[in-house]
Amino acid sequence: MNAEPLLIVGILTAIFVGYNIGGSTTGPAFGPAVGANVITKVMAAGLMSIFFFLGAYTIGPKVVMTLGEKLVTDTSIFTLRSNVAVLFFIGGALFVGNYAGVPASTSMTAVGAIAALGFATGELNWNELGEIAVWWIVAPILGFWVAGVVGRYFYPQINAWIAIESKQGGRPMVSIDRSGVVPRLRFGADADRREITGALVVVGIGCLMGFASGTSNIANAIAPIYGTGDIDMIPLILIGSAAVAVGCFTIARRTLDTLGNDITNLPLTAAIVVAVISSGIVIGLSSIGIPASFVVIATMSIVGLGWGRATRTTTLSGVRAGEETRVSVGALTAEEEGERSPEIGEEDVEDIPKASDLFDPSTTARVILMQNVVPAISTIGAYLTFRFVPIFGF
Template identity: 70%
Template sequence: MFELLLLSVGVGVALFVGFNIGGATTGPAFGPAVGADAISKTGAAGLMAVFFLIGGWTIGRQVVDTLGNELVTDPGVFTIHSSIVVLFFIGGALFIGNYYGVPASTSMTAVGAIAGLGVATDALNWVVMGEIAVWWIVAPIVGFWVSGMVGRYFYTRINEWVAITSTPGPLVEIDRTGVVPRPVTGPNTTRRELVGAIVVVSIGCLMAFSSGTSNIANAIAPLVGAGVDIDLMILLGCGAVAVGAFTIARRTLDTLGNDITELPLTAAIVVAVISSAIVIGLSAIGIPASFVIIATTSIIGLGWGRATRTTTLPDVVRGEKETNVSIGALTAETPGEEAPAIGEEEPEDIPSAGDLFDPATTGRVIVMQNVVPLLSTVGAYVTFSVLFRFVW
């Protein structure tokens, strides 16, 4: 009876983790699309739930095995007792980030908690941990600088190719005049705008799938390692993710879609392509991707690149214009003429740093995304190295 009660507590904590994963990962996947008015928050939550389940049910079960076996040298450290504690710190730390509207990295938070257990029990595989940590440092830097360079030198040309201009009103409406309601394009929606919206939403679905392949393990791997059926836990965990996507994720959708940087539809597509490419690349080599960090730094990098732009790369190559890349010249103009605004090409719409890149919000995001994984790591280590030694 006691074991059944303990298992119920463990499953409850795992569902709490899944709930917070839904809140933390929906923003990076669909924040650009929501910020560009390509999809509603409710629509984003629905797509997140579906594609997260597909990713978790297929590739995700392999990641569950990896996280429960390779990161620690002795999988026996995962008992029902220890799993509850690990999941408690994962869910608690993620909840703090979600409460403040900052989507923390579920991979970093989960790996941190398991690493705390591994260090306290002398069972951590330092080689695997070191490899993961290196990629967690490199990948966000790559995302920031690639997005920054695109925003600074290529965004105008890309926008000309895509030629997506947001029009007033919704992209899609529901026609209820017939027997069966059906979606129709909005009254002002252009074909290019609709195609662009489909592209950015599709990329969001791809990112949701990628999130499911890696993040479902963060909620259920400890319990599966302790002997709980993996199929049941995947279904329960994905259900909890769906609840989080429809509720607490609204905060992170606002943060990544609106507060950090303004994202016209073209910019949303650029951010989604860069961040999803990096996440897929990391997954291909077996690294649990820091999905949230990569997407967030890509958004920040694009906003910074757009705010600091004074010319385009072809102009630099031809030597026709000068450029100032210093941080202090965020709104510098090209000598001899007024620099056009990115994407709009109207002199009166020159973007400033305050318009495109919010330092206050960015600082809050960066601080919380480092604090949340630290809380789970330190909390798990202290608990297993001090308190549990007296219990066990």
């Protein structure tokens, strides 16, 4: 097969990868806002598409150069034939996660496939891979513990300041009114000013997460093709971002349900906390060229916040005077507007849900399992192919 058909196949495969990136990253970015019924899935997809492109265009090239130039010691291994195979394993593995409704880590999946190519050919830059791996371990732990500390000690104060509640059922809090010449935002009739402000904040931070995703994840779709030098960076970013947008409007509906509803029923305050923590970590890593595991960081932040709220304790009056009993407090549910934020030990025991109500352990376990299985499929499949299939000529 000559070069031109292979290049076309490579671009089509990159589009397939971008499509699955849109499916796997929209959930962590806008799942909390959709789950809290602030915006619709269509609005989430549109906002994700726009801000993903902005992140890809501005900071994304740094991560593209890491995967397309630094992760291997000789970029000549990025032949058109090998690129098709790399992108096939990235896209195929991500599709498995999206089909299961679990947002897998695109960065781990892509780095795994490219590293497998480098390892099979003896051109893997172990120092670069080691630096990436260290940050992959540190970043989710950091997200989990920061979110856990916020949930354990600061969430009631933040919630009292924001004073907004999830609007489950009925019309979303924020929608678009297209009745006039110029479309404009329309808010629910029962939403007060503080709730509107909170809704705009959580949507805005979801946009920040979309931007963060673009800074890191665009490289996963286009880095192998960029490594060949056949196509410039900007056209590849435009192609990849368009493919991501298609995924946002289609297959992302599954991951929006998983991250917005199945793991935990996040109120808006919790969504804001998770978004700030995860997007801050991802943008920070992308700015130094590290392909961040956006999905893992966001997911572990959600779990960390739920865990932190579940470990809040309250004091019950014992049978005998002076006797105290400690119980778990489920504080992810928003306090009633206008009430003073309770300190630890002040919550009303009758209003305490079980810890299992805060986040679904079985769904959380499924998400974490798939986030490890999907990159393993990509890495192992790519290595066996490049190591033992003669057609690649390595």
